Amino acid sequence: MMKPDFRKMSRQELRGYVLAHREDDDAIEALIKRGNPHTPKYPFPQTEEDFREMEEILKRKLGSRPEAL
Numbered sequence: 001m002m003k004p005d006f007r008k009m010s011r012q013e014l015r016g017y018v019l020a021h022r023e024d025d026d027a028i029e030a031l032i033k034r035g036n037p038h039t040p041k042y043p044f045p046q047t048e049e050d051f052r053e054m055e056e057i058l059k060r061k062l063g064s065r066p067e068a069l
Contacts, residue, residue, distance in 0.1 A: 006030035011037065 006014055006027060011034055018027045045051045 003027070 003024070003026065004017065006017075007030075009017065011031075014027065014031050014034070018024065018031050021027055042054065042057065043050075045054050
């Protein structure tokens, strides 16, 4: 069976292909490598204030108490 060129497929097309061909590990790997374009990006912290802000974000995301970090 001839596989499509995953690089030429849109993310949505590739996702549809993966859903239709769940046994195709190459397609799944290609989809994972693309990542999710809607995932928020956070810059690497440069200052102490940045680190504190990142810590607060992580605490909110993890739902943890301050002493957990």
